[in-house]
Amino acid sequence: MKIQITFRDINPGHDGRSPLIEVTWNNKKMFHDKIDMTIPFEVMEQDDCHQFEALLEIRFLNKTPRDTVVSEETGDIIGDMNFTLQDICINGESLSELLWDGEYVADDGTVYPGCLFFGPPGRYRCKIQMPLLRWRLERNHRINNNDPDWQRDYELYQQACAILARK
Protein backbone atom coordinates (compact mmCIF):
# COMPACT_ATOMS: atom_id res chain seq x y z
CA MET A 1 0.00 0.00 0.00
CA LYS A 2 1.54 3.31 -1.09
CA ILE A 3 1.42 6.21 1.31
CA GLN A 4 2.45 9.77 0.67
CA ILE A 5 2.63 12.48 3.31
CA THR A 6 2.84 16.12 2.25
CA PHE A 7 3.74 19.13 4.36
CA ARG A 8 3.51 22.87 3.84
CA ASP A 9 4.85 26.05 5.48
CA ILE A 10 8.08 24.43 6.59
CA ASN A 11 10.05 26.92 8.67
CA PRO A 12 13.64 26.20 9.83
CA GLY A 13 15.05 26.83 13.29
CA HIS A 14 17.04 29.90 14.39
CA ASP A 15 20.29 28.56 12.97
CA GLY A 16 18.77 27.33 9.73
CA ARG A 17 18.27 23.75 10.91
CA SER A 18 15.49 21.90 9.16
CA PRO A 19 12.86 20.10 11.21
CA LEU A 20 13.74 16.46 11.84
CA ILE A 21 10.87 14.00 11.82
CA GLU A 22 10.18 10.31 12.24
CA VAL A 23 7.21 8.55 10.68
CA THR A 24 5.97 5.24 12.06
CA TRP A 25 3.24 2.87 10.87
CA ASN A 26 2.03 0.60 13.65
CA ASN A 27 5.19 1.56 15.57
CA LYS A 28 7.39 0.46 12.70
CA LYS A 29 9.79 3.14 11.49
CA MET A 30 9.13 4.22 7.91
CA PHE A 31 11.10 7.46 7.74
CA HIS A 32 13.63 9.25 9.92
CA ASP A 33 15.31 12.31 8.44
CA LYS A 34 15.06 15.99 7.72
CA ILE A 35 11.58 16.92 6.63
CA ASP A 36 10.74 17.18 2.94
CA MET A 37 7.64 18.58 1.29
CA THR A 38 6.68 15.07 0.22
CA ILE A 39 7.51 11.83 1.97
CA PRO A 40 6.46 8.63 0.19
CA PHE A 41 6.74 5.13 1.61
CA GLU A 42 5.10 1.75 1.31
CA VAL A 43 3.58 -0.48 3.97
CA MET A 44 2.96 -4.19 3.75
CA GLU A 45 -0.81 -4.40 3.93
CA GLN A 46 -2.69 -6.86 1.74
CA ASP A 47 -4.85 -4.27 0.04
CA ASP A 48 -7.00 -1.29 0.84
CA CYS A 49 -10.32 -3.14 0.52
CA HIS A 50 -10.13 -5.14 3.73
CA GLN A 51 -11.20 -3.59 6.98
CA PHE A 52 -8.30 -2.86 9.32
CA GLU A 53 -6.81 -0.15 11.47
CA ALA A 54 -3.25 1.13 11.65
CA LEU A 55 -1.60 3.79 13.80
CA LEU A 56 0.30 6.45 11.88
CA GLU A 57 2.54 8.76 13.89
CA ILE A 58 4.69 11.69 12.79
CA ARG A 59 7.14 12.82 15.46
CA PHE A 60 8.74 16.25 15.56
CA LEU A 61 12.17 15.39 16.94
CA ASN A 62 14.51 18.37 17.05
CA LYS A 63 12.56 21.37 18.31
CA THR A 64 14.25 23.22 21.18
CA PRO A 65 13.24 26.41 23.02
CA ARG A 66 15.98 28.28 21.12
CA ASP A 67 14.08 27.63 17.86
CA THR A 68 11.38 30.04 18.95
CA VAL A 69 12.62 33.63 18.61
CA VAL A 70 10.65 36.30 20.45
CA SER A 71 10.95 40.07 19.88
CA GLU A 72 12.30 41.77 22.99
CA GLU A 73 10.37 44.91 22.11
CA THR A 74 6.91 43.53 21.34
CA GLY A 75 6.97 40.02 22.76
CA ASP A 76 5.78 38.67 19.39
CA ILE A 77 7.23 35.48 17.95
CA ILE A 78 9.38 36.59 15.03
CA GLY A 79 10.93 33.23 14.14
CA ASP A 80 9.98 29.65 14.85
CA MET A 81 10.79 26.17 13.65
CA ASN A 82 7.48 24.66 12.68
CA PHE A 83 5.52 23.11 9.80
CA THR A 84 2.05 21.91 8.92
CA LEU A 85 0.76 18.58 7.74
CA GLN A 86 -1.04 19.19 4.45
CA ASP A 87 -2.32 15.78 3.46
CA ILE A 88 -1.85 12.05 3.54
CA CYS A 89 -2.64 10.01 0.46
CA ILE A 90 -3.18 6.26 0.55
CA ASN A 91 -2.91 4.59 -2.84
CA GLY A 92 -3.50 7.98 -4.38
CA GLU A 93 -6.62 8.79 -2.37
CA SER A 94 -6.43 11.87 -0.19
CA LEU A 95 -7.50 11.55 3.43
CA SER A 96 -8.58 15.23 3.29
CA GLU A 97 -11.15 15.75 6.08
CA LEU A 98 -10.15 12.48 7.76
CA LEU A 99 -6.90 14.14 8.85
CA TRP A 100 -8.95 15.98 11.47
CA ASP A 101 -9.66 12.69 13.20
CA GLY A 102 -6.02 12.70 14.23
CA GLU A 103 -4.56 14.60 17.18
CA TYR A 104 -1.36 16.37 18.09
CA VAL A 105 0.18 15.21 21.36
CA ALA A 106 2.78 17.63 22.68
CA ASP A 107 5.69 16.26 24.67
CA ASP A 108 4.31 17.98 27.80
CA GLY A 109 1.21 15.77 27.46
CA THR A 110 -1.16 18.38 26.07
CA VAL A 111 -3.48 16.89 23.43
CA TYR A 112 -4.73 19.07 20.58
CA PRO A 113 -7.54 17.23 18.72
CA GLY A 114 -7.55 17.72 14.97
CA CYS A 115 -4.36 19.77 15.02
CA LEU A 116 -2.16 19.56 11.92
CA PHE A 117 0.29 22.22 13.05
CA PHE A 118 3.67 21.05 14.33
CA GLY A 119 4.58 23.87 16.71
CA PRO A 120 5.55 22.48 20.09
CA PRO A 121 7.71 19.37 20.16
CA GLY A 122 5.47 16.32 20.02
CA ARG A 123 3.72 14.07 17.54
CA TYR A 124 0.71 13.88 15.29
CA ARG A 125 -1.04 10.54 15.61
CA CYS A 126 -3.95 9.21 13.63
CA LYS A 127 -5.70 5.86 13.66
CA ILE A 128 -6.02 5.08 9.97
CA GLN A 129 -9.19 3.11 9.29
CA MET A 130 -9.43 1.18 6.09
CA PRO A 131 -11.25 1.19 3.76
CA LEU A 132 -11.31 4.96 3.61
CA LEU A 133 -14.87 5.07 2.28
CA ARG A 134 -16.17 3.33 5.39
CA TRP A 135 -14.17 5.71 7.58
CA ARG A 136 -15.54 8.74 5.72
CA LEU A 137 -19.15 7.59 6.07
CA GLU A 138 -18.73 6.75 9.73
CA ARG A 139 -17.02 10.09 10.44
CA ASN A 140 -19.61 12.09 8.52
CA HIS A 141 -22.43 10.58 10.55
CA ARG A 142 -20.49 10.95 13.81
CA ILE A 143 -19.92 14.66 13.13
CA ASN A 144 -23.16 15.64 11.39
CA ASN A 145 -25.61 12.99 12.63
CA ASN A 146 -27.31 13.05 9.23
CA ASP A 147 -26.74 9.64 7.71
CA PRO A 148 -28.22 6.89 9.87
CA ASP A 149 -28.26 4.42 6.97
CA TRP A 150 -24.56 4.69 6.16
CA GLN A 151 -23.63 1.28 7.53
CA ARG A 152 -26.43 -0.57 5.73
CA ASP A 153 -25.65 1.16 2.44
CA TYR A 154 -21.94 0.57 2.81
CA GLU A 155 -22.53 -3.14 3.35
CA LEU A 156 -24.85 -3.30 0.33
CA TYR A 157 -22.18 -1.54 -1.69
CA GLN A 158 -19.52 -4.01 -0.56
CA GLN A 159 -21.72 -7.00 -1.32
CA ALA A 160 -22.60 -5.66 -4.75
CA CYS A 161 -18.93 -5.07 -5.53
CA ALA A 162 -18.14 -8.65 -4.52
CA ILE A 163 -20.96 -10.05 -6.65
CA LEU A 164 -19.92 -8.03 -9.68
CA ALA A 165 -16.31 -9.12 -9.23
CA ARG A 166 -17.43 -12.74 -9.56
CA LYS A 167 -19.52 -12.02 -12.66
Add this chain to the structure above:
Amino acid sequence: MSGLDLARHLAWAISLDQGLDFAQARDQVRDFYSGSRAIQDAEVQAHLLQAPTMTDAVADGTVVDDFLEKFTAWIMAHPHNSISDLGDWQADFSQGTTQAFDSFYLYFWQRRMVFFHGEYFYHVLSMMQTGRSWAWIHDPGDLDKNDALIISVPFCDTGSAPPDLDIVLDRCDQLGVPVLVDCAYWPISQGSMLDLDHECIQAVTFSLSKTFPCGHARIGVRYTRSNYKDGQHLHQRIGYNNRLSAALGRHIITGFPADFITTKYRETYHLLCARLGLTAGQSVLFADGDSTWCEYGRRSILQVYGLDLDPTLWRNRICLTRLLENMQLVLHLTQE
Protein backbone atom coordinates in the same frame (compact mmCIF):
# COMPACT_ATOMS: atom_id res chain seq x y z
CA MET B 1 -32.86 -13.53 -0.55
CA SER B 2 -36.17 -12.04 -1.66
CA GLY B 3 -38.42 -9.03 -1.33
CA LEU B 4 -37.04 -5.66 -0.36
CA ASP B 5 -33.60 -7.06 0.50
CA LEU B 6 -33.27 -8.47 -2.98
CA ALA B 7 -34.53 -5.20 -4.46
CA ARG B 8 -31.84 -3.25 -2.62
CA HIS B 9 -29.11 -5.64 -3.74
CA LEU B 10 -30.26 -5.47 -7.35
CA ALA B 11 -30.39 -1.69 -7.26
CA TRP B 12 -26.84 -1.47 -5.95
CA ALA B 13 -25.43 -4.04 -8.34
CA ILE B 14 -27.05 -2.49 -11.42
CA SER B 15 -25.93 0.99 -10.42
CA LEU B 16 -22.34 -0.08 -9.80
CA ASP B 17 -22.32 -2.13 -12.98
CA GLN B 18 -23.00 1.13 -14.82
CA GLY B 19 -19.66 2.42 -13.52
CA LEU B 20 -21.07 4.73 -10.86
CA ASP B 21 -19.04 5.38 -7.72
CA PHE B 22 -20.44 4.93 -4.23
CA ALA B 23 -22.03 8.37 -3.96
CA GLN B 24 -23.49 8.30 -7.47
CA ALA B 25 -24.79 4.77 -6.99
CA ARG B 26 -26.32 5.68 -3.66
CA ASP B 27 -28.18 8.59 -5.25
CA GLN B 28 -29.48 6.33 -7.99
CA VAL B 29 -30.45 3.59 -5.57
CA ARG B 30 -32.57 6.04 -3.57
CA ASP B 31 -34.70 6.71 -6.66
CA PHE B 32 -34.28 3.31 -8.25
CA TYR B 33 -37.91 2.27 -7.99
CA SER B 34 -39.50 5.71 -8.15
CA GLY B 35 -40.61 7.61 -11.18
CA SER B 36 -42.30 6.34 -14.29
CA ARG B 37 -39.78 6.17 -17.08
CA ALA B 38 -40.17 4.13 -20.27
CA ILE B 39 -37.94 1.12 -20.80
CA GLN B 40 -34.86 1.86 -22.92
CA ASP B 41 -35.68 -1.07 -25.15
CA ALA B 42 -32.84 -1.98 -27.51
CA GLU B 43 -35.11 -2.72 -30.48
CA VAL B 44 -36.85 0.62 -30.10
CA GLN B 45 -33.58 2.47 -29.70
CA ALA B 46 -32.25 0.87 -32.87
CA HIS B 47 -35.44 1.91 -34.67
CA LEU B 48 -35.10 5.47 -33.37
CA LEU B 49 -31.76 5.75 -35.13
CA GLN B 50 -33.66 5.49 -38.41
CA ALA B 51 -35.99 8.38 -37.56
CA PRO B 52 -36.58 11.08 -40.20
CA THR B 53 -34.24 14.03 -40.17
CA MET B 54 -35.31 17.22 -38.44
CA THR B 55 -35.36 19.19 -41.69
CA ASP B 56 -37.53 16.60 -43.42
CA ALA B 57 -39.90 16.51 -40.46
CA VAL B 58 -40.28 20.29 -40.21
CA ALA B 59 -40.89 20.55 -43.96
CA ASP B 60 -43.57 17.84 -43.95
CA GLY B 61 -46.89 19.68 -43.95
CA THR B 62 -48.96 16.53 -43.63
CA VAL B 63 -47.06 14.79 -40.86
CA VAL B 64 -49.21 15.91 -37.94
CA ASP B 65 -52.51 14.90 -39.50
CA ASP B 66 -51.01 11.66 -40.72
CA PHE B 67 -49.64 10.90 -37.27
CA LEU B 68 -53.02 11.55 -35.66
CA GLU B 69 -54.83 9.31 -38.12
CA LYS B 70 -52.32 6.51 -37.66
CA PHE B 71 -52.26 6.95 -33.88
CA THR B 72 -56.03 6.58 -33.62
CA ALA B 73 -55.93 3.26 -35.47
CA TRP B 74 -52.80 2.21 -33.55
CA ILE B 75 -54.20 2.82 -30.08
CA MET B 76 -57.53 1.18 -30.86
CA ALA B 77 -55.73 -1.88 -32.19
CA HIS B 78 -54.15 -2.62 -28.79
CA PRO B 79 -55.17 -6.28 -28.54
CA HIS B 80 -55.32 -6.43 -24.75
CA ASN B 81 -57.19 -3.20 -24.00
CA SER B 82 -60.65 -2.06 -24.94
CA ILE B 83 -61.75 1.47 -25.76
CA SER B 84 -64.79 2.83 -27.60
CA ASP B 85 -64.40 4.04 -31.19
CA LEU B 86 -62.28 7.19 -31.19
CA GLY B 87 -63.04 7.85 -34.84
CA ASP B 88 -65.84 10.30 -34.07
CA TRP B 89 -63.72 12.37 -31.71
CA GLN B 90 -61.60 15.26 -32.86
CA ALA B 91 -57.92 14.50 -32.50
CA ASP B 92 -55.41 17.21 -31.61
CA PHE B 93 -51.67 16.85 -31.30
CA SER B 94 -50.59 17.25 -27.68
CA GLN B 95 -47.17 17.81 -26.17
CA GLY B 96 -47.52 14.73 -24.02
CA THR B 97 -50.61 14.37 -21.92
CA THR B 98 -49.50 17.45 -20.02
CA GLN B 99 -50.58 19.95 -22.66
CA ALA B 100 -54.03 18.43 -22.53
CA PHE B 101 -54.09 18.92 -18.75
CA ASP B 102 -53.12 22.57 -19.08
CA SER B 103 -55.80 23.08 -21.71
CA PHE B 104 -58.40 21.41 -19.50
CA TYR B 105 -57.47 23.54 -16.49
CA LEU B 106 -57.98 26.59 -18.69
CA TYR B 107 -61.14 25.47 -20.45
CA PHE B 108 -62.90 24.79 -17.16
CA TRP B 109 -61.30 27.63 -15.25
CA GLN B 110 -64.51 28.50 -13.43
CA ARG B 111 -64.84 25.04 -11.92
CA ARG B 112 -63.12 23.44 -8.97
CA MET B 113 -60.58 20.93 -10.28
CA VAL B 114 -60.75 17.60 -8.49
CA PHE B 115 -58.50 14.54 -8.53
CA PHE B 116 -58.69 11.21 -6.82
CA HIS B 117 -56.04 10.80 -4.20
CA GLY B 118 -52.96 9.31 -5.84
CA GLU B 119 -53.16 11.26 -9.09
CA TYR B 120 -50.24 12.80 -10.94
CA PHE B 121 -48.42 15.35 -8.76
CA TYR B 122 -48.30 17.79 -11.67
CA HIS B 123 -51.97 18.56 -11.09
CA VAL B 124 -51.40 19.41 -7.45
CA LEU B 125 -48.42 21.59 -8.17
CA SER B 126 -50.22 23.40 -10.99
CA MET B 127 -53.25 24.07 -8.82
CA MET B 128 -51.22 25.27 -5.84
CA GLN B 129 -48.96 27.53 -7.87
CA THR B 130 -51.78 29.18 -9.78
CA GLY B 131 -54.06 29.58 -6.79
CA ARG B 132 -56.82 27.51 -8.37
CA SER B 133 -59.70 26.05 -6.47
CA TRP B 134 -59.06 22.31 -6.25
CA ALA B 135 -59.48 19.28 -4.01
CA TRP B 136 -58.50 15.70 -3.53
CA ILE B 137 -61.49 13.39 -3.58
CA HIS B 138 -61.73 9.85 -2.28
CA ASP B 139 -65.03 8.50 -3.61
CA PRO B 140 -67.77 9.49 -6.05
CA GLY B 141 -69.78 10.99 -3.20
CA ASP B 142 -67.20 13.76 -2.90
CA LEU B 143 -68.03 15.09 -6.38
CA ASP B 144 -69.91 18.38 -6.73
CA LYS B 145 -71.81 19.74 -9.74
CA ASN B 146 -69.32 22.64 -10.00
CA ASP B 147 -66.32 20.34 -10.30
CA ALA B 148 -64.18 19.26 -13.25
CA LEU B 149 -62.43 15.90 -12.88
CA ILE B 150 -59.17 14.55 -14.26
CA ILE B 151 -58.82 10.81 -13.80
CA SER B 152 -56.09 8.51 -15.03
CA VAL B 153 -56.90 5.15 -16.65
CA PRO B 154 -54.85 3.14 -15.69
CA PHE B 155 -54.64 4.95 -12.40
CA CYS B 156 -51.45 6.88 -11.71
CA ASP B 157 -51.02 5.55 -8.17
CA THR B 158 -51.20 1.88 -9.07
CA GLY B 159 -50.85 1.36 -12.82
CA SER B 160 -54.16 -0.50 -12.71
CA ALA B 161 -57.78 0.49 -13.25
CA PRO B 162 -59.02 3.18 -10.87
CA PRO B 163 -61.53 1.83 -8.36
CA ASP B 164 -65.21 2.12 -9.31
CA LEU B 165 -64.52 3.86 -12.60
CA ASP B 166 -68.01 3.24 -13.97
CA ILE B 167 -69.65 4.51 -10.78
CA VAL B 168 -67.48 7.64 -10.91
CA LEU B 169 -68.36 8.31 -14.55
CA ASP B 170 -72.07 7.64 -13.90
CA ARG B 171 -71.96 10.15 -11.07
CA CYS B 172 -70.24 12.71 -13.31
CA ASP B 173 -72.93 12.13 -15.95
CA GLN B 174 -75.62 12.80 -13.34
CA LEU B 175 -73.96 15.96 -12.03
CA GLY B 176 -72.77 17.31 -15.38
CA VAL B 177 -69.14 17.21 -14.22
CA PRO B 178 -66.76 17.38 -17.21
CA VAL B 179 -64.04 14.74 -17.19
CA LEU B 180 -60.64 14.42 -18.80
CA VAL B 181 -59.36 10.84 -18.94
CA ASP B 182 -55.58 10.62 -18.74
CA CYS B 183 -54.47 7.50 -20.61
CA ALA B 184 -50.70 8.03 -20.32
CA TYR B 185 -50.25 4.43 -19.14
CA TRP B 186 -52.71 2.89 -21.59
CA PRO B 187 -50.19 1.35 -24.04
CA ILE B 188 -48.14 -0.19 -21.21
CA SER B 189 -51.15 -1.90 -19.67
CA GLN B 190 -53.23 -4.96 -20.32
CA GLY B 191 -56.90 -5.35 -19.46
CA SER B 192 -57.67 -1.64 -19.48
CA MET B 193 -61.18 -0.68 -20.53
CA LEU B 194 -62.75 2.68 -21.23
CA ASP B 195 -66.34 3.36 -22.27
CA LEU B 196 -66.50 6.73 -23.98
CA ASP B 197 -70.28 6.72 -24.14
CA HIS B 198 -70.33 8.58 -20.85
CA GLU B 199 -71.37 12.11 -21.79
CA CYS B 200 -69.27 13.56 -19.00
CA ILE B 201 -66.06 12.62 -20.79
CA GLN B 202 -65.00 15.74 -22.63
CA ALA B 203 -61.40 14.81 -23.37
CA VAL B 204 -59.16 11.76 -23.50
CA THR B 205 -55.42 12.01 -23.82
CA PHE B 206 -52.60 9.59 -24.62
CA SER B 207 -48.84 9.82 -24.69
CA LEU B 208 -45.92 7.76 -25.95
CA SER B 209 -43.61 8.96 -23.17
CA LYS B 210 -44.19 6.04 -20.80
CA THR B 211 -44.16 3.43 -23.54
CA PHE B 212 -41.14 4.29 -25.64
CA PRO B 213 -37.88 6.08 -24.84
CA CYS B 214 -39.02 9.32 -26.45
CA GLY B 215 -40.34 11.21 -23.43
CA HIS B 216 -38.35 14.33 -24.18
CA ALA B 217 -40.06 14.63 -27.54
CA ARG B 218 -43.38 15.01 -25.67
CA ILE B 219 -45.48 13.05 -28.16
CA GLY B 220 -49.17 12.83 -27.33
CA VAL B 221 -52.68 13.02 -28.68
CA ARG B 222 -55.80 14.55 -27.20
CA TYR B 223 -59.31 13.59 -28.27
CA THR B 224 -62.24 15.88 -27.59
CA ARG B 225 -65.88 16.01 -28.55
CA SER B 226 -66.70 17.91 -31.74
CA ASN B 227 -68.02 21.01 -29.96
CA TYR B 228 -64.88 21.45 -27.87
CA LYS B 229 -62.94 24.52 -29.04
CA ASP B 230 -59.85 25.85 -27.34
CA GLY B 231 -56.32 27.04 -28.05
CA GLN B 232 -54.93 23.57 -28.43
CA HIS B 233 -57.56 22.67 -31.00
CA LEU B 234 -56.96 25.98 -32.78
CA HIS B 235 -53.32 25.06 -33.28
CA GLN B 236 -54.38 21.75 -34.71
CA ARG B 237 -56.89 23.39 -37.03
CA ILE B 238 -54.45 25.96 -38.42
CA GLY B 239 -51.60 23.47 -38.71
CA TYR B 240 -49.33 25.09 -36.15
CA ASN B 241 -48.12 22.08 -34.22
CA ASN B 242 -44.83 20.39 -33.50
CA ARG B 243 -43.92 18.46 -36.64
CA LEU B 244 -40.70 17.11 -35.13
CA SER B 245 -42.57 15.31 -32.38
CA ALA B 246 -45.29 14.17 -34.74
CA ALA B 247 -42.75 12.78 -37.21
CA LEU B 248 -40.94 10.89 -34.47
CA GLY B 249 -44.23 9.61 -33.11
CA ARG B 250 -45.31 8.39 -36.54
CA HIS B 251 -41.94 6.71 -37.01
CA ILE B 252 -42.29 4.86 -33.71
CA ILE B 253 -45.89 3.69 -34.05
CA THR B 254 -45.33 2.46 -37.57
CA GLY B 255 -42.46 0.34 -36.25
CA PHE B 256 -44.15 -1.22 -33.24
CA PRO B 257 -47.69 -2.22 -32.29
CA ALA B 258 -49.36 -0.60 -29.29
CA ASP B 259 -48.88 -3.73 -27.18
CA PHE B 260 -45.20 -4.15 -28.08
CA ILE B 261 -43.85 -3.32 -24.63
CA THR B 262 -46.53 -5.17 -22.65
CA THR B 263 -46.21 -8.28 -24.76
CA LYS B 264 -42.43 -8.26 -24.70
CA TYR B 265 -42.00 -7.66 -20.97
CA ARG B 266 -45.14 -9.10 -19.35
CA GLU B 267 -43.66 -12.47 -18.44
CA THR B 268 -40.49 -10.94 -17.02
CA TYR B 269 -42.57 -8.40 -15.12
CA HIS B 270 -44.51 -11.17 -13.36
CA LEU B 271 -41.29 -13.00 -12.59
CA LEU B 272 -39.89 -9.88 -10.92
CA CYS B 273 -43.09 -9.25 -8.97
CA ALA B 274 -42.97 -12.79 -7.63
CA ARG B 275 -39.31 -12.60 -6.63
CA LEU B 276 -39.69 -9.18 -5.01
CA GLY B 277 -42.95 -9.89 -3.24
CA LEU B 278 -44.81 -7.19 -5.12
CA THR B 279 -48.42 -7.25 -6.21
CA ALA B 280 -48.60 -7.24 -10.00
CA GLY B 281 -50.98 -4.84 -11.71
CA GLN B 282 -52.25 -4.13 -15.20
CA SER B 283 -49.26 -2.01 -16.17
CA VAL B 284 -46.01 -3.65 -17.09
CA LEU B 285 -43.87 -0.96 -15.45
CA PHE B 286 -45.48 -0.67 -12.03
CA ALA B 287 -46.21 -2.97 -9.16
CA ASP B 288 -47.70 -2.37 -5.76
CA GLY B 289 -45.42 -2.59 -2.72
CA ASP B 290 -46.62 -3.11 0.84
CA SER B 291 -45.68 -0.77 3.67
CA THR B 292 -42.13 -2.15 3.85
CA TRP B 293 -41.47 -0.46 0.49
CA CYS B 294 -42.14 3.02 1.85
CA GLU B 295 -38.56 4.21 1.15
CA TYR B 296 -39.28 3.87 -2.54
CA GLY B 297 -42.70 4.60 -4.04
CA ARG B 298 -43.11 8.19 -5.16
CA ARG B 299 -41.39 9.81 -2.16
CA SER B 300 -38.51 11.20 -4.21
CA ILE B 301 -40.88 12.63 -6.83
CA LEU B 302 -42.60 14.63 -4.12
CA GLN B 303 -39.21 16.02 -3.20
CA VAL B 304 -38.33 16.86 -6.82
CA TYR B 305 -41.65 18.65 -7.22
CA GLY B 306 -41.09 20.50 -3.95
CA LEU B 307 -44.39 19.23 -2.54
CA ASP B 308 -44.50 18.97 1.23
CA LEU B 309 -47.08 16.20 1.32
CA ASP B 310 -47.13 13.05 3.42
CA PRO B 311 -45.83 10.24 1.14
CA THR B 312 -47.60 7.59 3.19
CA LEU B 313 -50.89 8.84 1.78
CA TRP B 314 -49.97 7.26 -1.56
CA ARG B 315 -49.55 3.63 -2.50
CA ASN B 316 -45.98 2.41 -2.73
CA ARG B 317 -45.96 2.35 -6.52
CA ILE B 318 -42.80 0.53 -7.50
CA CYS B 319 -41.39 1.23 -10.93
CA LEU B 320 -39.57 -1.79 -12.38
CA THR B 321 -38.16 -0.07 -15.46
CA ARG B 322 -34.52 -0.25 -14.39
CA LEU B 323 -34.78 -3.95 -13.59
CA LEU B 324 -36.50 -4.70 -16.90
CA GLU B 325 -33.68 -2.88 -18.67
CA ASN B 326 -31.05 -5.03 -16.97
CA MET B 327 -32.63 -8.46 -16.98
CA GLN B 328 -29.45 -10.29 -17.91
CA LEU B 329 -27.74 -9.01 -14.79
CA VAL B 330 -30.90 -9.41 -12.71
CA LEU B 331 -31.20 -13.07 -13.68
CA HIS B 332 -27.53 -13.64 -12.98
CA LEU B 333 -27.79 -12.04 -9.56
CA THR B 334 -31.03 -13.75 -8.58
CA GLN B 335 -29.50 -17.12 -9.39
CA GLU B 336 -26.57 -16.54 -7.00
